[in-house]
Amino acid sequence: MTATAPTPLAARPLPAEVVRELARLRSSADHLRARATAAAAAGIGVALLMAVSVAAIPNANDPDVYQLSAAQPGLAPYLSQSGLRPGAVMAALLLVLPFAALAVQALRVGSLALHRQAGLLALAGATPADLRQMRVARTRSAFLRGGLYAAPAYLVLWLLLGLALPPGTRLLPAPQWWLPLAWAVVLAVLAGVGALLGVRTPLTGDNEEDGVSAALVRLGARSGRPVRLWWAVASGVAAALVVSYGIRWGSGSDYSLPLLLLLLGAAVLLAATCAALLLARWAASSPVGRQTRRVRSARQLRRGDAAVAMLAGAQRRANPVAAGTVGAVLFVCGLSFGVEAVLVTSMFTATYGYGTGDLLFYIGGAAVAATVAVVGALVALLALALSLSDHLLATRRSVAAVAALGLEPRRLLGVQRRALTDTAVPAVVSGSLVGGLLYQWVYVLEHLADVGIYSAGVLAASVLAGVLIALACRLVVVLLAGRVRAAAALEHLRTP
Amino acid sequence: MSMAEIHLALLLAGPRHGYDLKHAHDAWFPEERPLAFGQVYATLARLVRDGLAEAVDTRSEGGPERTLYAVTDAGRERLLAWLATPAPPAGVAGEDVVRKTVVALHSAAAGADAAAVLSGQRTAHLKRMRELQRSTPPAPGSASGLAEHLARRHALLHLDADLRWLDEAVEALRTSAAHDLATHSTPPATAPDDSPQAHHAPTQHSEESTR
C-alpha cells in the first residue's frame, strides 16, 4: 500500500453555542431529572448553610466549655451551649446525606435513555470529551439552579424555626451579614460537585472502545461499574474511620467531641454505603424463583400473583443500583429512627436523674432528631418516586408489552408496589434495628439500665417503621398511578 | 440449445439406450414437456456424428433391437465447458438456469462443481441486472421510453426471481452436502435400524431420511 498522509484527527472543543444547544433540556425526563437534581442541590445547600450558621455562633469570652452564647439570645440550648453545638452542626451535616443520595437518584432519571443518546451522539461523531462536556453542562446548571434557592430557603426556615419560636427554643440563628458570602461559597461548591457528578455519571460510549457499538446494539443492565465505585467509597470511609479512631484514643483528650462526631458521621456514611452495596447485590442476585415461591394457593395463582411477583423481581434485578441508592437513604432514616426509639424509651422509663427541665431538654432533642428523620423519610419517599419514574421511563416498552399481553392496569400497579416495598421495607427495618440496638448498647452500658425494655422499644419502633414505609410505598404508587398507566400505553410498542 | 449437453450428462451414469434416456430426462425435469423419442434419437445421432458420444453395443433381448450409447472424452469435456459457462441471464427464459443446475448436480462424477456453477451463475445474473439498471427512468410523457423501461423492469424482476431460486439451491446444496457427510461418517456395515449409532444421529439427519 502506498502511503498517503492520512488527515490528522485532532478534536477541537465544542463551541459554547453548540454545547448549550445539545445540553438543552428537551424531554420530560430531562426536566424531571433537572428539577429533582436542583431540589436535592437546594437541600444540600440549605443543610450546609445551616451547619455554617450554627458553627459560627460566637461564644462569650469564657473558658467554660458549656458557656451560653450571649451574642444570639433566645437560641435553644443545643445551639447556645458551645459544648453541644458540634452536635447541632453534625445534625445539619447529616441532613446532607439524604439529599446527596437524592441527587444520585435524581441524576439517574432516564439513565437508559441518556446512555442510548450518548451512543447515538457518538455515532454522529461526538468524542468522549464532547459527551462529557454536555453532561457536565447539564449537571452543573441543575446544581447551580438548586444552589440559588439555598439562601432564600434558609431565610424561610429561619422565619419558621427561629423567629416564630419562643425565645430559648429557637433552632436556627439569625442570618448574619456574611450569609451572602457563605452562599457564594456554597454555590461554588455545588457547581464543583455538579461538574464532578457529570463527569462520573456512568455512561458508556466514552471510555470503552466498543462503547458506541455496544450502546447502539445492546442496552442491557450495567451494574458492575457503579457497584465497584461504591466499594471504593466504602473502603475509603473505613480507612478514615480507623485513622480518626486512632487519633481519638491516641490523644486521650477530653476536647475531642468534634472528632467523635466526625467519627460518628463517618460511621453513618459507611453503614449507608454498605447497606447500598448489600441491597444492590441482593436486588441483583435474587433468583427468579424466590419471589414466586411464596405464591402457592390456586386462588393466588388465578389472580396472577405469581406473575406480579415475577415481574416485580425482574424489575428490581434490572436496576440494582437504583435499589441500592434508595435503600441506602432509607437505611439512614431507619438508623435515626432506631436511635430515637431508644431515647423515647429512656424518657418513659427513667426513674432517676431528670428534673423537668432535663425532660424537656431530652424531648426537645428527640423532636429535633425526629425532624431530621422525617426530612430524611420525605426525601426517601421522593427518591422512591423518582426511582419508579425512572424505571417506567426506561422500561415502558416492556411494560407496554406486558400490558398488551393482558396484564390489567391494576396488576401493573401491583408490580410497582411490590418492587418498591421489596426494596424499601428491608432497608428501613434493618436500619432501625442496627441504629437502635447499637445505640441501646452504648446507652445501657453508660446508664446501667435494663436491656429487655430497650430491646422491646427498638423492636416495636422497627415494626412501626416497616409498616409506615410500606404504607408510604402504596402512597407513592397511588400518586404515580397516572405515570404507570401512561407507561402501559400500547403506543410505546412502537418506540424503540 | 442445451439438449446435446443434457444428453451427454444423461449418459454419464453409464451406457444407455434411447428409451432409458427419455425416461431419465423426464425424471430430471418433471416440470418440462416429456421428450419425444424422435428427438432423442435425432440428438444421439448428432452426438455420434460430432464424436461426443458413441454406440458401444447393440442388443436384442427378445424384443426390438436397441443400441447402447456412451459418452466419449470429448463429450465429457464439452459438458464441463458448457457447465462452466453461465446460462445467459435471459429474463423470461429461466429454465436454462434450472437445466444447468440440475445437470451440474447430476454431473459431480465428471468433475462438475455445482457450487461453482451456482456462484458463476449468480455473478452473470448480477452483471446483467446491473446493465438493466444502468439506464435512467424515462422522462414523463415519453410512451416509447416508458415501454422500454417497463420491459427492462420486467426482465430485472425475473432475473431477481432466478437469483432467489439460486440462493435456495445453494442452501439446499449445502444441507445435502452436510447430510451426505453425516451419512458417510456412520459405518456402512451396521444396519441403520438397530445400531446404537442410530440413536445418536443428528436430528436433521433422521428427519431427512424419513422424508
Place this chain on the structure above:
Amino acid sequence: MSTGPSPDQVPLLELDGVSHAYARTPALREVSLTVAPGEVVAVTGSSGSGKSTLLHVAAGLLRPQAGRVHLLGHDLAGVDATARAVLRRSEIGIVLQYVQLVPDLPVLDNVALPLTLNGSSLAAARTAAADALAEVGLTDAASAAPAELSGGQAQRAAVARALITSPRIVFADEPVASLDPVGGRQVLDLLRGVTARGAALVLITHDNTVAALADREVRLRQGSVEHEAVLR
C-alpha cells in the same frame, strides 16, 4: 478472478484477516476486503451472516478481536475513541440498519449534527442540513421529532446526515430495506452519487436488485467470505 482495486489506486478501506466473536457467536472469520476510491461494493449474505458486524468493524465502531483494519490511511488499531469520533464526523458517513437519530433532537439538528460537532456554527450547519434534507425529499419533516417519522423517512434522514460532510467513504447497512421501490431508487442514486467525486460506497443488502448496482459483490456466509465477484 481478478478483484480489488487497480494498482495505482490507494485503497480507502482494507480489512486483513478480521475475526470477531460476540459472547458466544463467532460473527466474522478471517475476512479480508479492499475498497478502492470510486467503488461501490455490495456486501450480501443471509440473515446473521455477519454483514452488520463487518460494517461496525470497518467503520471503527467495533474493535475486531483479530486482524487489521486500515481506514482512510489510518490503522484503526492505533486510533483512539476521540480520533475515531473525529473520523466519523468529518470523513466517513454511516447509515445503520436500525434507529440512529437522536430521539430528543429535531430532524434538522440530527442531520446537522456532524457539522455542529465538528465546530461549524449552528446557523451554517442548519442551512446545510436543510439542503441535505431537500435532497432526500424530507423538507417538510425538518422540525419533526425522529419518533414522528416513518421507518423509511427516518432512514432517508440518516442518509442525508451520512452525506452532509461529503465523506470519502460511506457505509450503509440496508439503507433502502424500508423504502418503496421509487424512494429506494432515489436514495440509492444519492448514495452512489458519492463515487462521482472519488468516494466509495460499502452497501449492505440482502436485495439482489440493490446488490446489482454495485461494482463488486462480496458475499458472506457464516462470517466468512463465500464468494467475491466483479460485476463491472
